[in-house]
Amino acid sequence: MKIPYYPGCTLHERALDFDVSARECAKAVGVELEELPIWTCCGAVFPLVSDSVMEILAPVRNLSYAAREGDKVVTLCSFCYHVLKRANKVVRDDPEKMEKANLFLRADTDAREEIESYTKEDYEGQVDVLHYLEMLRDVVGYDEVKKKLRRTLDGLRVAPYYGCMLLRPKKEMEFDDPEQPSIFEEFLETLGCDVVDFAMKTECCGGFQIVADEDLAVQCSRNVVGSALKNDAEIIVTTCPLCRYNLDKKQHEMEKSVRGFKKIPVVYFTQLLGIALGIGGEHIDFSDNYVDPRPVLAEKSLL
Amino acid sequence: MFEPRIVCFFCKWCTYAGADLAGTSRKQYPPNGVVVRLNCSGRLDPQHVLWAFREGADGVLIGGCHPGDCHYQDGNYKTMRRAAFLKRVLSDMGIEPERLHLEWISAAEGDKLVNIMGEFVDRVRDLGPLELAHAGGRGNGGAKPADKPAATKKTAAAPESAKGAEKPAARKS
């Protein structure tokens, strides 16, 4: 089964570890992730003001590229998923904005047509935006995933961190219950993990504020990490490169400010999936992690 | 601007009460419709609707209780079937079926009534005035429509010719 895949900027650069593990895992469960032939940055954040047609152009353009490849597009990064899904909804619900966006897209396509012979088809929301987790649950099926596992991650106490962008706003994301979500837990249970419930799993990690006000963002991520630790988690999993960055790399700052701070590794969910699927070490790369997950994984004989 | 004339047949338990609620809540809607209050939307004879169009209505709105809520058990289901059938008849007669609209509006749904009124008036306005070649024309209604026979029954009679002539068509359903 082939499914169009939108990686997004971060997965092509700083989060290659996420991208590589996800592609390999997909193969192992019978999905060929086909990267869109052309794509651009989605804009990273969704504009919350009403007069912002320009700012949804980037995601709509990417969706129109996806439309040429199929009826759905899978993405991994929470920000990309958030922006693509909401922009898609704008196109579906607001004919005026759809029209405006297509005006720009047509000009865009005109220019490209000569080079790449693309058809001039308007984008009207025909693509469904899927998160990789949704792909595993709804397209592949957790039961199927389970059948492909080489080992289960028994006894590994994992805290699933959702963050903000997958869940909110509920009416637009339609991803899961924003207060008591379960898709991540069900995924980890499929892998055989010991799922740790912790109060901060849907609280903010500080997000892009890390760039503007590091202290502020670290306060947020410390709160999340602290809550996972209080509930005896051994490892935190995330779906978002920025969350990973704030929760993992900024433990460096947390160590400075909290006496007796205990570190905890933060990994992408596809990395745990890869281990369970028995994917080779070269595809499950932890070299970018500040807190090395290998000791705890080794302790459970998972390496 | 063209102001459509609309006849509203409302059941007294739900939609009429919903219209009262819209009033009590001081919700505003266009004044184009005049309400004929029926005990039940199931009391509505398709003939009443045809008569309304013949008498110059540009649109007819039927309001009844939600399915399952009929005060008389299932009168609204009868209305639902009649309305679907009527739309076909209207279409055959050269009248846009959109000029007839059936809506379930409960006694608690004043807001819904207001919205439906507004939408329906807009829709009929867009359709423009109803032109009926064979219609008796406006203004001859009221007390004694010219081509309606005089009452023959003891107390009050239905217009026999209208019934007799068009009723058989209405039974094809």
Next chain:
Amino acid sequence: MEERIGVFVCHCGSNIAGVVDVKRVAEELGKYPGVAYSTDYTYMCSDPGQTMVKEAIKEHNLSGVIVAACSPTLHEATFRRAGRAAGVNPYQVEIANIREQCSWVHQSDKEAATEKAIKIIKTMVEKARLDEALDPIAVPMTHKALVVGGGIAGIQAALDIANAGYETILVEKGPSIGGHMAQLSETFPTLDCSQCIMTPKMVEVAQHPRVKMMTYSEIEDVSGYVGNFKVKIRKKAAYLDRDICNGCGLCMEKCPAKTPSEFDEGLADRKAIYTPFPQAVPNKPVLDREHCLYFTNDGKCGVCKKICPVQCVDYEQEDEIIEDEVGAIVVATGYDLYPIENLGEYGGGKYPDVITSLQFERMLSASGPTEGEVKRPSDGKVPETVVFLTCCGSRDPEAHMPYCSKVCCMYLTKHAMLYKHKVHDGQAYVFYIDVRTAGKGYEEFYTRAAEEDDVLYLRGKVSKIFQEDGKVVVWGADTLSGKKVEIEADMAVLGLATVPNAAARELANMLKIHTDEWGFLAEAHPKLRPVESLAPGFYLAGAAQGPKDIPEAVAQASGAASKVAHLFAEEEYHREPIIAWIDEDTCAGCRVCVSVCPYDAAEFDDEKGIAVIKEAICEGCGACIAACPSASAQQRNLTDEQVYRMVSAALEG
């Protein structure tokens, strides 16, 4: 005879006259065919207004009357009485609704509103011109009432009806009467013990010679109409003969199967054979098949049957359908708490020490699972800090219920106060948006809690609660100081919204009585008929109609009972004569009417070869009339001819 209709246009102060040009309307109608007299007046429903109508009837020899005023649901009866007093048959008095459906909804276009008012009145004139003089149909009436729901409202209604001299059936779906009030600890603002004032009432109603109490029973079906309802009541199998049972309680003592007690809101267990609480009325158990080992484990247990000294246990017992006839029905089906599962941000029920208000009531109750001691569920520790939250699911149109549940401010104040009385050095916090204390002595009660019992009120809504390291952490706000507030508490109590009882909506559907969009029973008029349903013969009592406290529920129950007594004061019931009739000369005997009539009121007369309508049964829905192919079926005072003329008038001009 030439019709002589009088038209009376009401100003309703400025309610109508402020929008509709009433003078012009009266003038226009004066010129309309059939109208003999037309006038306007400030308040037609007032005494002088009615006198004016009566005098005009005599002076102008009127044959029919149109009052153009408010909705017919409000004053049709008023003017029909006035008409009758002056010699016009009440069914020749009609209301033209130019307020709710004209002046109030077209306030910005006075010209259009005036035009529409004229049309509305003309349609009614057309109807009135063909209205017949009719008499109400007298039908026999069963002077017996049915009260559905055995909470405080149902008990009060049953007692009042019975004390007025009428037989009453009180049906309760649970094993005991008492409802939520029996669960409560003490009651605001007097702090008298709920059971102390409730139990005597329960006993009184159970022993009343004119009350037939049916617990563990549900309404299966209701047919008929006011004065003549036929009811089927399902008496659920209790798997023991409650008539023989002497309530010794041995079975409950020995029963090995346990399940969380509904009455104790899950804070304690009950047996599979049980009475919900020690003071239950009747004080005889029922066997809950779902949890009974005999039923779930292939007949292996049977302890209760073996031990019962009067041999009343019967595993073969089946539900029984009891049929009866009643003249009036009081619906008092009560309320439920909004499900805690829906409040994910407060844990959705997963934290043991975040509890519901009814759980806290049981905890405070001297006969409750902790014998009145405040102990938190997780570890039985006495909480040193308790946070109380108002508006949990109330006043939240976005995700939950938009309305104010009315009683939470007061009962949480009571909770905080009782907690402080029991744990003197504890600290109670109440998060609120507005403290609503509209009731006698309520404001004083609230003041006492804040001033004398040191309950700290924080103005803000809580965003999140979580339990970590044994602490219940509450993230709230104090909007008065402009700060986010974090409290590490030991327990939190949620003032969950009041919602209609889950089964009530289904029952309302079966009874064909209206509810609002949330499922609360709809009253016939929000101000003037608050204890009646719009459907004749149905009366409303208690929280089933909307959130209310005990005194309000009791008052409404007594109101409903007095309406029933009022109905029963007549020997016969007089039904509206707006029913169907069949023209014998034209009926072809096709029996379409017989097949469509939902009441079996249309019947085929074999002798005459035509259909006939049974007047005592016909409800006047008009289904047969719309279906009759020869227009032989007609509705009194709403004939097809009248509809045609009304339509024509509506489109005139």
Next chain:
Amino acid sequence: MRLTIKSEELRDDLIKRVEDLSRQGLLECYQCGKCSAGCPVVNEMDIIPSEVIRLLQIGQLDEALNSKTIWVCASCLQCASRCPKGVEFSNICDALRQMVLRKRLSIPRVDADEVSAIMVSDAPQMGVVGALRKLNG
């Protein structure tokens, strides 16, 4: 501290502009403070979110525009997600920021030059792009 409320200020065009830009009805807020109660970055704010809405309700736009609050917001949408009245403070915040940024009313919170330094370190691209777009315009 005294405030003279002028009726015309309550209906100021710029306040209307906040409503249009954010698509939020300011008067729908009944000041329960749930947005503030759940805000993860409220510690660093000078005025809590519900108070910012209150200021707009009483016509004090400038105070809202000058608050530190609007720059601290991380657009996590928790306030919007839990508001009982469906008022999305995150959107109001974005609107206020946009009004400042578009008119260059004050210095942007994130300096593009400084960011390039962070770029060469290890922050994910999405964070940099996000910060620039929300806080630099």
